[in-house]
Amino acid sequence: MARMDRWMTGFARSLARRTSRRSVLAGIGTALVGGAAVPLLPVARGRAEPAPGDRVTPSGEPDPTTPAGDPQDCGYWRYCAVDGFLSSCCGGSHNACPPGTQMSPITWLGTCRNPADGKEYVISYNDCCGKDVCGSCICRRHEGDKPVYYTPKSNDIDWCMGTREIIYNSTVAVVVGVAREKG
Template identity: 55%
Template sequence: MTRLDRIAEHMARKAAKSTSRRSFLAKLGFGAAAASLPLLPVRRGRAETIQGPQPQEKGNPESCDYWRYCAIDGYLCSCCGGSTSSCPPGTEPSPITWVGTCRNPADGREYVISYNDCCGKSSCGRCVCTRNERDTPIYAPSTSNDLDWCLGTQVGAVYNCSLAVVLGAAE
């Protein structure tokens, strides 16, 4: 046997003694799961209002009972110096969102709502609203409202309030 063969055999035996098949498979599975995170169905980008006719509005945007807030969790930007679709001054919307489908009582149609967290200032502290209609557990993050969505902002990961932007009619 050559010297290179002995070194390779020694390293292989040492690795076999210190690593079980289960731990190897666990590390392999963890690596595969971590590599697939960017493939999860999360809407990335700025929330933009729908083009074309806007839905009829009915209700008070500073109340938890407002139709757009069916899946919101947090402080309402409409109570914090912003609106249902714009952040208060000094904050910026998160580039990733969670989505929900809410029924508009004015026209009886379902609309897809994008919920963005506004980030950059400390929590507003007014008009807290927790509605979990059709909320999913954290392992389905695109429709979970229990996460801090302020990651990826220029102003930092400090949460201020949440928007409810109509993306379009649900088909």
């Protein structure tokens, strides 16, 4: 039986290495707070313009004819640095918060590559706040994430600051510009 144990464990772990995390039922509660990484500013403002210099606007989807992907799937390109619950599974969409919540004005920005056009886009990850944790579609991708003391790049932080309540519900991923280079 010990051999079977080892075999099963080995099989399971090798499968794990080949299995995308989005296909996995994740534990609720792990990520009570939302987030994502690679910012431009110490405290980026959700509706503010990107940092001057290496970034240009305009915002929006890359091309109306481009397949949009599945915004309820953690693997969706613009979620590359999320740690939280996807607003699109919680009554909102990939760029709008669920009804009755408030979008955090303070957030941080990430840079994700859109496979449809190969461009890097600046993504603003804003938390949706004021209602309890959504619980659907936990998405934990930590590309470029840093610890809490590196505040502007930490997706562990509950960014429901500047809203009425710090209670975290879910997270959106809003395209705010094209990045010239990976941030």
